[in-house]
Amino acid sequence: MIDRKRAEAAVRELLLAVGENPDREGLRETPQRVARMYEEIFAGLHRDPADDVKIFVEDENDDMILIKDIPFYSVCEHHLLPFFGVAHVCYIPKGGRVLGLSKVARIVDGFAKRPQLQERLTSQIANFIMEQADPLGVAVVVEAEHLCMTMRGIRKPGARTQTSALRGAFKTNAKTRAEALALITKGALR
Numbered sequence: 001m002i003d004r005k006r007a008e009a010a011v012r013e014l015l016l017a018v019g020e021n022p023d024r025e026g027l028r029e030t031p032q033r034v035a036r037m038y039e040e041i042f043a044g045l046h047r048d049p050a051d052d053v054k055i056f057v058e059d060e061n062d063d064m065i066l067i068k069d070i071p072f073y074s075v076c077e078h079h080l081l082p083f084f085g086v087a088h089v090c091y092i093p094k095g096g097r098v099l100g101l102s103k104v105a106r107i108v109d110g111f112a113k114r115p116q117l118q119e120r121l122t123s124q125i126a127n128f129i130m131e132q133a134d135p136l137g138v139a140v141v142v143e144a145e146h147l148c149m150t151m152r153g154i155r156k157p158g159a160r161t162q163t164s165a166l167r168g169a170f171k172t173n174a175k176t177r178a179e180a181l182a183l184i185t186k187g188a189l190r
């Protein structure tokens with residue numbers, strides 16, 4: 001669990017360090033509030049993503065399944081600023097084993113709610129689905145905007161980073177990969 005008291009003390013210390021007065025009216029409850037917020041936005045550190053898995057066996061279904069535009073909010077581990085966007089998760093079930101649709105979004109959330117790197121978020125989702133559902137393949141594409149690149153530093157608002165992780169058939173079979181990437185990037189479902 002997150003050590004709330006320690007987080008509160010650290011936020012108070014940070015306010016002092018930046019030259020603020022943590023005892024002024026508007027800031028008095030801020031350390032508690034921020035500590036509570038960290039419990040929420042870093043909840044994935046203390047949850048087993050396997051708890052979010054539910055698998056159904058669906059008649060030897062081996063057709064591609066794409067869950068598109070799953071919104072997520074994460075925190076970049078370099079600056080502790082948000083990065084956010086959408087994840088697209090595509091997989092081909094094996095032996096009819098399909099994941100509950102909402103569970104895919106829960107898996108994305110669980111890995112997003114930690115100090116993260118976009119590349120690691122992308123590969124963790126793909127690896128986890130491979131381990132848990134043992135599908136023929138998984139393709140995960142994540143598109144995000146990083147506040148550390150837009151509100152500070154290089155300041156390039158609108159710059160978006162796209163990362164992908166391909167496993168199984170999506171890695172080995174160019175046609176399967178092209179089909180998935182076309183569905184994802186062309187917005188066939190929009």
Ligand SMILES: Nc1nc2c(ncn2[C@@H]2O[C@H](COP(=O)(O)OP(=O)(O)OP(=O)(O)O)[C@@H](O)[C@H]2O)c(=O)[nH]1
Nearest residue numbers: 076077078079116117118119146148149152153154
């Ligand atoms: N690969 C990758 N880089 C990231 C991610 N989030 C932030 N970064 C980058 O991490 C790098 C950290 O660079 P540093 O030079 O250590 O930090 P900095 O001086 O604050 O860098 P600037 O952002 O360029 O001002 C920056 O280039 C960020 O854009 C991510 O999810 N993946």
Ligand SMILES: [Zn+2]
Nearest residue numbers: 076078079148
């Ligand atoms: Zn950053």
